[in-house]
Structures are given as structure tokens and as C-alpha cells.
Amino acid sequence: MPVTDITTDPENLQMTLLAEFDAPATRLWHALTDPRQLERFWGPPGWPATFTAFDFAVGGRAEYHMTSPHGEASRGAWEFLRIEDGTSFEVLDSFVDEHGAPLEGFPSMRMTFAVDAAGDGSRLTSVTYFTSLDALEQVVAMGAVEGSRLALNQLDAVLQSLREYAQGKGTRTELLDDTHVRITRLIDGPRDLVWRAHHDADLMKKWLLGPDGWSMTECEIAQKTGDRYRYVWEQDGVPDSGFGFEGESLLSEPTRRAVTTEKMIGMDGPSTVNDMTLYEEDGATLLTILIEYPDKDTRDMILATGMTEGMEASYARLEEQVIRA
Known part of the structure; x- marks a missing residue:
């Protein structure tokens, strides 16, 4: 440091x-x-x-x-x-x-x-x-x-430069303290398009899927501060495999910053706070998500699910299906 x-x-x-x-x-x-x-x-x-x-x-x-x-x-x-x-x-x-x-x-x-x-x-x-x-x-x-x-x-x-800092390094996870994690990923495309890919249901269904073999079946997007969202996925060909997340927009500053709460549908307990910022330089966008967890145990449990790998699969698909389409 x-x-x-x-x-x-x-x-x-x-x-x-x-x-x-x-x-x-x-x-x-x-x-x-x-x-x-x-x-x-x-x-x-x-x-x-x-x-x-x-x-x-x-x-x-x-x-x-x-x-x-x-x-x-x-x-x-x-x-x-x-x-x-x-x-x-x-x-x-x-x-x-x-x-x-x-x-x-x-x-x-x-x-x-x-x-x-x-x-x-x-x-x-x-x-x-x-x-x-x-x-x-x-x-x-x-x-x-x-x-x-x-x-x-x-x-x-x-x-x-953004490309020196992040290009080719995929999705990176940094532990800032017991309750804060920072995720960074360089998206090789303009900020406006990356923002739209997070706020257009048709586009989100193309890329926000995690590993191959899953489909997004519900995509209700929070477009402005105070709106609620709901995302649900199902594994292709596997009945009753659905899971999802829901939450509320705490802050929306197009096309720079979006802060939301996040909680797994049907689960008790506190939400996380996900703070996404976008910065563009030379046609590429650095996407940064600062996640605030309620405690260290929750942080470690969620990271152990393979969250980083799932996010990388989605962001790679974002570049392929949205940016280069």
C-alpha cells in the first residue's frame, strides 16, 4: 500500500x-x-x-x-x-x-x-x-x-492508466477490513454503455448470469433512488432451482454511481450495501463495487461461495454480448 x-x-x-x-x-x-x-x-x-x-x-x-x-x-x-x-x-x-x-x-x-x-x-x-x-x-x-x-x-x-492498472487481470477482490470488500473489473467499453447494461432489463438478461447454464427469469430494475429491484435466476432444465436477490436503491447518480442494498430472497438477516462506481478513460471503464457486509462471518461466507468467479463469468459475458455486439 x-x-x-x-x-x-x-x-x-x-x-x-x-x-x-x-x-x-x-x-x-x-x-x-x-x-x-x-x-x-x-x-x-x-x-x-x-x-x-x-x-x-x-x-x-x-x-x-x-x-x-x-x-x-x-x-x-x-x-x-x-x-x-x-x-x-x-x-x-x-x-x-x-x-x-x-x-x-x-x-x-x-x-x-x-x-x-x-x-x-x-x-x-x-x-x-x-x-x-x-x-x-x-x-x-x-x-x-x-x-x-x-x-x-x-x-x-x-x-x-486504466489499461495498465486493470486490463487482462479479470475481476479482483480486495479485503479492506472485516466488513468491506472492493471488487474491480475493467470493462473494455464506454461508461454510458456499461451503465445502460446495468439498467436495461433486456441487456441484463444477456450477461448477468454467472456460470453457464443459468437464465435470468425475473429482472425488475431500480432506475432511481428509492426504487426497489428483484432479480431471479434458474438453472436451465432443473426444476425448482431458482434463487434471487432483492433490494432498494439508496443512491443513483447516472452514469457514475449506483448504491443498492442486497438480500437473498426468502432469507432473514441484514442486507449488504453495494456501492458501484464507473470511471471511463481511453474508451474503457473501471467498474468498482464496494460491498459493506454486516459482519466478518457473513463476508467470509459469501466470498466462499465463489462470488468472484461468478462475477468474472458475468463481466466477460457483458463484454462479449453487450459491448462487442
């Missing part, structure tokens, strides 16, 4: 993050100063960032919000205090409301970002300066240490 260390220094009222990357310093600088690149990693998994303003100049301002799977927003703003092109910049980072005004009761912090060459790669050093011990403890209690680690550990995928 890129993040090598995060330390807090209560005596000097600082938090320092160190990370190293297998990419040139110029590439790392571009990722830190381009809002479209920042959106891919600034928010931790499940809270992706959207930058609505980005005036990268001394005295300029950036505004962003991070959105949870349930649609809750956490907003922030940077005021650019200093810029040394290609090597470092400094901002005043504030929690803000929907109008961009600082939130009462939340601290503002000075942050520095320094980019250096490190062997064949690059190094990021980010230091956050607090005005009081209470402010440092408040931000740490809000999850800043682990949130920063999870967010910056996504940067590896940004620094490579």
Missing part, C-alpha cells in the same frame, strides 16, 4: 502522512492538482469526492463534497495559500456548509503537500497543522487517520 506512515504529534499540534508511489513526481503532482483526478481518491472508499470549484492559484479556492452510500454529504473547502509549481502547495482546509461557509464548531487546518522524487518513483509528504490540541483530537476522533490511509491508498490506481 502507498501510505507508509501516519503520525500525530500532540506537542507540536501536527499530523503527518507519508506515502510512496511507483510513478514519477510529475505524475503524482498532476494527480494532486487536477480536480478530476482528485475525485478518484480524495474521499475514502464509500465517500467519493466531487470537486465543484478548483481555482489553483494563490488566493484561489477549491470546494468539494464527499457523499456517503446513503446520500449524506460532508463538505470541505481549500484556500490556496502557497504554490511552488511541481513541488509543493499549502492550503487552509475547512469544513463548510452547503453555501461554502465554515461550519461552526469544526476547526480549520493548514495543510501542506510536498512531492519529491524517491528512487524510480515519488514520495508525498502531507502535514496538517492544528490550532489547538482540542482541534487535533476532534479531527482524529472523526476518523482522519484511517480515512486518510484508505483514501490515499487508492492513488496507485489513479497514477497508472
Whole structure:
């Protein structure tokens, strides 16, 4: 993982993050100063960032919000205090409301970002300066240490092209913690078509089938936030073999993000939350699904069913039956 260390220094009222990357310093600088690149990693998994303003100049301002799977927003703003092109910049980072005004009761912090060459790669050093011990403890209690680690550990995928990062590697499953799993798959086709393939019943019946020998017999799709969905499959020629999933759309942002609950039809117990995002580059789309399980045992039980292999069979069929059709 890129993040090598995060330390807090209560005596000097600082938090320092160190990370190293297998990419040139110029590439790392571009990722830190381009809002479209920042959106891919600034928010931790499940809270992706959207930058609505980005005036990268001394005295300029950036505004962003991070959105949870349930649609809750956490907003922030940077005021650019200093810029040394290609090597470092400094901002005043504030929690803000929907109008961009600082939130009462939340601290503002000075942050520095320094980019250096490190062997064949690059190094990021980010230091956050607090005005009081209470402010440092408040931000740490809000999850800043682990949130920063999870967010910056996504940067590896940004620094490579999508095809370098994912092409030919199939469906990949990463365990993020006891209850969160990240699934990634490069689909060799445009984002709009990948989104439509997930929201058009006729298309879904062509590819969302898992291993060969199964058919989708029910396909009711959640098209917008609040809608419910229901999917049922049956093994060809095998009576009473049907099973399915149902759930509700928690968030729909065409053609970028769709968050749903998921529960096996007829089963008791809590649902999972499936957070799908799509990012397109050079005609290919990186599909990422962050799955939140109710507990570790449920996570392990579902992964042991061969979920990853079944998803790979479906995504390969998506490319063959939809993208290349």
C-alpha cells in the first residue's frame, strides 16, 4: 500500500502522512492538482469526492463534497495559500456548509503537500497543522487517520492508466477490513454503455448470469433512488432451482454511481450495501463495487461461495454480448 506512515504529534499540534508511489513526481503532482483526478481518491472508499470549484492559484479556492452510500454529504473547502509549481502547495482546509461557509464548531487546518522524487518513483509528504490540541483530537476522533490511509491508498490506481492498472487481470477482490470488500473489473467499453447494461432489463438478461447454464427469469430494475429491484435466476432444465436477490436503491447518480442494498430472497438477516462506481478513460471503464457486509462471518461466507468467479463469468459475458455486439 502507498501510505507508509501516519503520525500525530500532540506537542507540536501536527499530523503527518507519508506515502510512496511507483510513478514519477510529475505524475503524482498532476494527480494532486487536477480536480478530476482528485475525485478518484480524495474521499475514502464509500465517500467519493466531487470537486465543484478548483481555482489553483494563490488566493484561489477549491470546494468539494464527499457523499456517503446513503446520500449524506460532508463538505470541505481549500484556500490556496502557497504554490511552488511541481513541488509543493499549502492550503487552509475547512469544513463548510452547503453555501461554502465554515461550519461552526469544526476547526480549520493548514495543510501542506510536498512531492519529491524517491528512487524510480515519488514520495508525498502531507502535514496538517492544528490550532489547538482540542482541534487535533476532534479531527482524529472523526476518523482522519484511517480515512486518510484508505483514501490515499487508492492513488496507485489513479497514477497508472486504466489499461495498465486493470486490463487482462479479470475481476479482483480486495479485503479492506472485516466488513468491506472492493471488487474491480475493467470493462473494455464506454461508461454510458456499461451503465445502460446495468439498467436495461433486456441487456441484463444477456450477461448477468454467472456460470453457464443459468437464465435470468425475473429482472425488475431500480432506475432511481428509492426504487426497489428483484432479480431471479434458474438453472436451465432443473426444476425448482431458482434463487434471487432483492433490494432498494439508496443512491443513483447516472452514469457514475449506483448504491443498492442486497438480500437473498426468502432469507432473514441484514442486507449488504453495494456501492458501484464507473470511471471511463481511453474508451474503457473501471467498474468498482464496494460491498459493506454486516459482519466478518457473513463476508467470509459469501466470498466462499465463489462470488468472484461468478462475477468474472458475468463481466466477460457483458463484454462479449453487450459491448462487442
